[in-house]
Structure formats: structure tokens, C-alpha cells
Amino acid sequence: MVYSQVVETTRIAKATRAGGPRDRLMCAAKELTYRDGMQVGVDAILTAADVARRSLYQHFGGKDGLVAEMLKEEGERMEQIYADALAAGGDDPRERLRALFAFLEKLPDAPGYRGCRFVNADLTLADPGHPAHDVVRAHKQRRREMLEAELRAAGHPDPVTAGIQLELLIDGAAVNAALRPEERHTVAAGLLAQIVIDQGS
Amino acid sequence: MVYSQVVETTRIAKATRAGGPRDRLMCAAKELTYRDGMQVGVDAILTAADVARRSLYQHFGGKDGLVAEMLKEEGERMEQIYADALAAGGDDPRERLRALFAFLEKLPDAPGYRGCRFVNADLTLADPGHPAHDVVRAHKQRRREMLEAELRAAGHPDPVTAGIQLELLIDGAAVNAALRPEERHTVAAGLLAQIVIDQGS
DNA sequence: TAGTGAATCGACCGATCGGTCTACTCTCGT
DNA sequence: ACGAGAGTAGACCGATCGGTCGATTCACTA
Numbered sequence: 001m002v003y004s005q006v007v008e009t010t011r012i013a014k015a016t017r018a019g020g021p022r023d024r025l026m027c028a029a030k031e032l033t034y035r036d037g038m039q040v041g042v043d044a045i046l047t048a049a050d051v052a053r054r055s056l057y058q059h060f061g062g063k064d065g066l067v068a069e070m071l072k073e074e075g076e077r078m079e080q081i082y083a084d085a086l087a088a089g090g091d092d093p094r095e096r097l098r099a100l101f102a103f104l105e106k107l108p109d110a111p112g113y114r115g116c117r118f119v120n121a122d123l124t125l126a127d128p129g130h131p132a133h134d135v136v137r138a139h140k141q142r143r144r145e146m147l148e149a150e151l152r153a154a155g156h157p158d159p160v161t162a163g164i165q166l167e168l169l170i171d172g173a174a175v176n177a178a179l180r181p182e183e184r185h186t187v188a189a190g191l192l193a194q195i196v197i198d199q200g201s
Numbered sequence: 202m203v204y205s206q207v208v209e210t211t212r213i214a215k216a217t218r219a220g221g222p223r224d225r226l227m228c229a230a231k232e233l234t235y236r237d238g239m240q241v242g243v244d245a246i247l248t249a250a251d252v253a254r255r256s257l258y259q260h261f262g263g264k265d266g267l268v269a270e271m272l273k274e275e276g277e278r279m280e281q282i283y284a285d286a287l288a289a290g291g292d293d294p295r296e297r298l299r300a301l302f303a304f305l306e307k308l309p310d311a312p313g314y315r316g317c318r319f320v321n322a323d324l325t326l327a328d329p330g331h332p333a334h335d336v337v338r339a340h341k342q343r344r345r346e347m348l349e350a351e352l353r354a355a356g357h358p359d360p361v362t363a364g365i366q367l368e369l370l371i372d373g374a375a376v377n378a379a380l381r382p383e384e385r386h387t388v389a390a391g392l393l394a395q396i397v398i399d400q401g402s
Numbered sequence: 403t404a405g406t407g408a409a410t411c412g413a414c415c416g417a418t419c420g421g422t423c424t425a426c427t428c429t430c431g432t
Numbered sequence: 433a434c435g436a437g438a439g440t441a442g443a444c445c446g447a448t449c450g451g452t453c454g455a456t457t458c459a460c461t462a
Contacts, residue, residue, distance in 0.1 A: 001263065001264075001265055001420080001421095002328055002330075003328055003329075003330025003331055003332075004328055004329055004330040020408095020409090021408090021409065021410090035327075036327050037325070037326075037327030039240065039327065040327075041448070041449065041450085042449080042450060042451080043448085043449085043450095051409085051410085052409060052410045052411065052412090053410090053411085053412080053451085053452090054409075054410075054411090054452090054453085055408085055409060055410080056451095057450095057451070057452080058408085058409085062202065062450075062451070063202075063450065063451090064202055064450095115324065119324070119376055119380070120324050122379075122380050123316065123320070123321050123324050123325065123376070123379065123380075124238070124324065124325045125238075126236075126237050126238030126240065126241075127203055127204055127205055128204075128205055129203075129204025129205040130204055131204075136380070137380065137381060140377075140380065140381065141381075161389050161392065164377075164384065164385075164386055164389040165389050165390070165392070165393045167373070167377065167386075168369070168370055168373030168374055168377060168386060168389065168390055168393070169369055169370075169373060170373075171372075171373045171376050171377060172368070172369030172370060172371075172372045172373025172374075172376070173369055173373075175320055175324070175372050175373070175376055176341075176365075176368065176369060176372060178324065179320070179323050179324075179337070179338065179341065180338060180341065180342075183365065184365075185365055185368075185369060188362050188365040188366050188369065189366070189369055191362065191366070192366045192369070192393070192397065195396060196393065202450080202451095221438095221439090222438085222439065222440095242418075242419065242420085243419080243420060243421080244418085244419085244420095252439085252440085253439060253440040253441065253442090254421085254422090254440090254441085254442080255422090255423085255438095255439075255440075255441090256438085256439060256440080257421095258420095258421070258422080259438085259439090263420075263421070264420065264421090265420095403462100404461100404462090405460105405461085405462080406459100406460090406461085406462095407458105407459095407460090407461105408457105408458085408459085408460100409456100409457080409458080409459100410455100410456075410457070410458090411454105411455090411456080411457095412453105412454100412455095413452105413453090413454090413455105414451105414452080414453080414454100415450105415451080415452070415453095416449100416450100416451095417448100417449075417450090418447100418448085418449065418450105419446105419447080419448070419449075420445105420446100420447090420448105421444105421445080421446095422443105422444080422445070423442105423443085423444080423445095424441105424442095424443085424444100425440100425441090425442095425443105426439105426440080426441080427438105427439080427440070427441100428437105428438085428439075428440090429436105429437090429438085429439100430435105430436090430437090430438105431434105431435095431436090431437105432433100432434085432435090432436105
């Protein structure tokens with residue numbers, strides 16, 4: 001049973017006219033899997049991308065391949081965004097982390113925000129053998145190392161534990177912001193992150 | 202494409218022989234939706250519960266009804282478990298919260314742990330109109346009020362923000378423990394929770 | 403200009419989805 | 433002894449799933 005009215009899928013095709021079939025497929029997959037979940041059908045993606053069925057299987061081998069590749073690209077994009085947010089804080093590591101959490105605080109305000117794409121994907125794909133799991137794990141691993149590096153540069157007394165804690169706050173806020181958007185979880189996360197960052201200074 | 206070998210589903214029926222068809226359906230739904238995700242098929246649930254197809258639709262009206270009811274019961278069970286964990290801490294509110302996080306720390310050690318059932322369900326069911334969403338939101342609402350009440354009793358300077366922060370830590374740890382089980386996220390969460398709890402004391 | 407590879411359309415496949423329905427069995431209260 | 437309600441077995445429904453394939457069009461290049 002479906003409770004919500006169907007949101008038009010062809011709309012996306014217009015905004016995605018740029019690039020070849022491969023790019024259009026990636027773009028459509030990004031949008032639809034985020035908005036409608038990973039269970040979104042191949043047909044919906046094809047319609048949105050305005051691409052022939054065969055092109056999908058030639059470029060990506062199948063839905064799983066498309067999904068995995070999409071997460072990979074999105075991971076790289078997100079890591080760049082994180083790096084930019086850190087850079088906005090200047091040179092001081094603590095200030096850089098502060099800037100990062102200030103940036104994350106505003107994320108849920110984006111229209112259509114539905115939480116962290118990677119967490120959602122990993123929890124949705126119950127099959128432990130799905131190729132997307134490795135992509136997500138690798139992405140989260142790199143993000144944690146990024147946090148740890150900043151904490152280490154800041155001379156934090158326990159950068160490993162603190163890195164995990166910052167990760168918990170980021171993911172916890174993303175999950176809760178998606179689940180109950182009316183509350184300002186990211187603000188509370190930012191405040192607590194501040195305490196973690198300032199430990200031992 | 203399915204990457205993992207199929208885990209036998211009939212096994213569960215044996216462990217669920219107790220009670221009528223309704224109870225067996227609930228039990229099977231709890232197990233299968235947690236282990237295999239909410240996408241698990243009706244047939245798998247019926248086989249595991251060793252129950253006729255018709256019984257499901259007579260008792261619950263459909264899969265969605267079964268799922269919603271199951272989450273409701275599980276919510277009540279979890280709230281009781283939380284209450285017990287708090288009670289283990291005695292009378293002092295801070296000690297009670299400490300006891301709660303000590304309990305939560307051990308949760309991921311349970312075999313087959315796959316994170317928080319409610320978070321997983323809510324993120325998996327992309328359809329915003331699915332009845333399960335209300336059940337999950339209500340459950341999380343009550344859990345937050347429970348945390349807030351303890352913090353208030355402890356004379357915490359900002360029980361609302363701290364309540365949210367504890368929630369972030371719990372959910373963040375659950376998500377990450379499911380995603381990368383090899384790391385001890387709950388320990389880091391417990392340490393940070395301690396700091397939140399002790400604020401202003 | 404002829405040839406080649408990419409992209410398109412759309413029919414088609416078997417499998418599975420959630421759900422409906424008929425027919426039969428069992429048990430229990432009257 | 434008998435009828436009612438609950439449970440079971442399983443065929444069946446339309447829809448959709450991911451995936452394959454033949455036939456065609458088109459752009460680019462040798």
C-alpha cells in the first residue's frame with residue numbers, strides 16, 4: 001500500500017538534460033534514491049533520466065552497480081564539501097572544526113532534506129553482501145580520519161575517542177533531523193561538539 | 202541481485218510455536234523485519250510464523266498493519282527495558298542515567314545486532330504516509346521525555362538541550378554500531394554522555 | 403561514403419510483490 | 433448433535449520487480 005500521492009518523476013529529466021546518458025543516470029539516481037529511498041524502481045530512474053533501459057545495463061551492469069557508483073561519486077563530493085567547510089575556519093584546527101559544525105548546523109534546512117544519504121542507504125540495504133556497504137564504510141572511514149587529523153593537529157588529548165564522538169554527533173543529528181525535522185538537533189549537536197573539541201585546551 | 206545466501210526462515214517457526222497465530226505473526230515479524238529489513242516479504246513472514254495467509258489479513262488488515270502493531274509492541278517493551286535500566290541506578294537521577302548508558306553500552310554485543318529497530322524502520326520506509334512513522338515518532342518522543350525528566354530531576358541547567366544531546370548519542374551510537382561493528386562507538390558515547398549529565402553539577 | 407559504436411525504443415522474461423478468495427478442517431459452546 | 437468462528441491450505445489476481453534482447457536511429461570517423 002502506498003499512502004502518498006506519486007511525485008512526478010519526469011520533472012527531473014528537464015533539469016538533467018545536460019551531459020550524456022551516463023551523467024543523466026547518475027543524476028537521476030542521486031535524486032530518486034535520496035527522495036524515495038533505495039527501493040526506487042529501475043523504471044522510475046530510467047524515466048527520470050530520460051535514458052534507454054539498455055544504457056543503464058551497459059554503463060553500470062545493473063541497478064546495484066549504478067547505486068554503488070553513485071554513492072562513490074557522492075562520497076567524493078561530500079568529502080570535498082567537508083574540506084571546504086573546514087577551510088572556511090582558517091588555519092587553527094579548533095576553529096576549523098567549529099566552522100565545520102557551523103556548516104553542518106544549516107544542512108537540514110535544505111528543502112527535501114532526508115538525513116545522511118550514506119546512513120540511509122546502508123540501513124536500507126539489508127543484504128550484507130550489497131556492494132554499496134563497502135562504499136559507505138570507506139566513506140565514513142575517511143570522514144573519521146579527517147576529523148581525527150584535525151583533533152590531532154589541535155593537540156587534543158584523545159583524538160581517537162573524540163573523533164568517534166564527533167562522528168556520533170554528526171550521524172545522530174542527521175538521523176534525528178530526518179526523523180523529526182521540527183526540532184533543532186543540529187544546534188544541540190554543535191554545542192556538544194564544541195565541548196568535545198575544547199577538551200584539554 | 203541477492204549477494205548473501207538465503208538464511209533459513211523456517212527455523213523461526215520452531216522457536217515461535219507458543220501462542221496463537223497472532224502471537225506467532227508478531228514474533229516472526231519482529232525477527233524478520235529486524236534481520237532482513239522492512240522489505241521482507243509477506244510470504245517469508247507467513248512461513249516463519251507457520252500461519253495461514255488469511256490469518257494475517259484478518260488480524261492486522263495487511264502487512265502495514267502488522268508492521269505498525271509490531272513496532273508499537275516493541276516500543277512498549279523497549280520503554281520498559283529503559284525504565285528497568287534506569288531503576289538499576291537507584292534513586293539519584295545522575296546515577297540512574299549513568300546506569301542507563303552502562304546498559305546501552307552492552308547492547309551491540311548481542312548476536313545479530315543491527316542497530317535501533319525504530320531508526321532503521323523509519324529510514325527504510327521512504328513513504329512518508331506509512332503508519333509506522335507515527336509509531337516511531339511517538340516512541341522517540343516518549344524516550345526523550347524520559348531522558349529530560351531525569352535531567353530535570355538532577356537539576357540540570359538545560360535539560361531540554363541535554364535531552365536532545367543524549368538522544369543524539371544513543372541514536373548515533375546505534376547507527377554506527379550497526380554500520381561498523383568493529384569499533385566501540387557505545388563506549389565513546391557513554392563517556393560523552395557522562396559529560397552531558399554532569400554539566401552544572 | 404561506408405562503416406562502426408553508442409544510444410534509443412519497447413517487447414518480453416521469470417520472479418516476486420501484497421492482497422483476495424474459495425474450500426476445507428478443527429474446536430468449542432449450546 | 434450441530435452450527436459458528438477461527439484457522440489452514442493454496443490457487444489466483446494484477447502490478448511491479450530487475451534484467452535481457454532484437455531492431456532501429458544517429459553521429460562520428462576512417
